[in-house]
Amino acid sequence: MKTARILPLLTFVALLLGWEALVHIQNIPAYVLPAPSRIFVALREDWELLSAALFVTLKITVLALALATGIGVALAILFAQSTWLERTFFPIAVILQVTPIIAIAPLLLIYLDAGTAVLACAFLVAFFPILSNTALGLSSTDHNLRDLFDLYGASRWQQMRLLRLPSALPYFLGGLRIAGGLALIGAIAAEIAAGASGQGAGLAYRILEAGYRLNIPRMFAALVLISVAGIAIWLALEFVSTRLLARWHESTRARSP
C-alpha cells in the first residue's frame, strides 16, 4: 500500500509548489505572503531564537501533559471508588472544561506569574479528556470478569490493579491523544494572552513579537514549528498507544480490505 503513503505527501508538496509559484508570478511581497522558500530561510536565520522558543513551549506542553495525566488518572481512580464522590466533584471538572481557556487565561495571569499561568492553562485543557475517558474506562469493566474476581475473593486493590486499570487502558490512551494536542493549544493560547509579559518567550510570544515588527516570514516560521511540534506529540502518543495495545486490542488488529 505504498500509494496510501505517497499520495498525501505528493499533495502536500504540490500545494507548497503552487504557493511558491503564485508568490513569484504575482510578485507578492514577503511582508504580505512569504513564499515557502522565504519561510525556510527565516527558519534557518532565526533558528537560534526560534529553537529556544520551541524548547520553552514544548517544555510547558510536556510538563502540563504529565501533570494532567497524573492528576486526571488519580482523580478517575478516586471517582471510581464511590459514585457519591464522582457526582460531587465531576461537575466542577466539567465547568473548568466548558469555560474557554482563552477567557480564563487573563485572570490566571493576574494571580500567577506568567510561566505558572501558562502551565496552568495548558494543564486545565489537557486534564479533562484524561479524567473523563479514564473514568469511563474504569466503569466499563466487563461484568462477568468482575463476578469472577468476586468469586475468587479479590480485594478492591486487586480488582483495580489487575482488572479495572487494564480494561480502562484503551480509553485512557484515547484521552491522552486528545490531551496531547490540547496541551499544546492551551500553552499557545495562554502565551498569546500573556502577550508582552510572556517573559518565558515561547513560540506564541515570538509570533506576537514578529507581528509587531511586521516580520511576516518569521511569523510563518514560528507557525511551522508549532505545527511540527503538534504533529510530533501526536505521533509519539500514537506510537506509545499502538505499542501498549499491540497484541490484544481490536484497534490494532489488521483487517484485509
Place this chain on the structure above:
Amino acid sequence: MSLLSLSQIGKTFPNGTRALDQLDLAVSRGDFISLLGPSGCGKSTALRLIAGLERADSGTLTWDEAKPDIGFVFQDPTLMPWANVFDNVFLPLRLKGVTRADATPKIMDALTRVGLGDFADSFPRELSGGMKMRASIARALVLRPALLLMDEPFAALDEITRLKLNRDLLELQAELGMTVIFVTHSVYESAYLSSRICVFSNRPGHIIETIDVGPSGPRGEEFRLTSAYLETCQRASAALEQAMERA
C-alpha cells in the same frame, strides 16, 4: 455423600421480578446435574446463588462441610483480552497469593488437560471460539475445585465443537472427581452429560421435574444412540414443553 442442599430458596430482584420460588435441590459429590429450562427461568440465578455471587431472600443453602473451592464458567469465555492464556489461567491462583513460579506447573497441567498446552503464550483474540472456551475451562479447573458451575458454556459454539467439548468435559469430571452443575437450554446436551436433569419452569423459577439418567462418568458417542438416551430426551422434552406452557 452430600455436598450441598438448597431448601425453599426464594429470590426477588430489585425490579420486582420473582426469579426463584421455593427451590429445592440436593447435590451429592460426583453428581453431574443439569439445570434445564427456558430462557429467564431463574436457572442462572440459582447457579449464581450457589457461587455466592447473589444472596437468597429466603430459604437456606447449606454446605455439608466448609464451602469448597468453586470454578465458574460463563456463557462467554470471559477472558481478560490484555493477558495471554497463561496469565488468564494464572488469575485464580494469583488472587490467592500464589507466586508465578509455584503456579506454573498447575497452570500447564490445566492447559494440557483442556488441550491448550501449546497455546500458553497466545492472546485470546488469536484463538477460535472453542479454544477460548477451553481456556476459560482451564482457568476454572486450575484451583482443582470440588464443584464446577457452568452457565450455558457451549451455547455459542458450533455443533461439532460443542460435541467434542461435551465429551472432554465428562472425561475431565471423571479424572478430577468434580461435581458439576451445568445450566443449559438444550435437551440433548443435558441428556448426554447429566447424571440428573432438573427441569425448571418459568417465573417464578422452580424445579418441576427431576430425571435420573444414571451414574456420571465418561460416555462415548454411542451413548447418543442408546434407547435410554432417547427416552431421557423424550421425558426432558415433555417436561420442558410443560414448563413453557406455564410461562
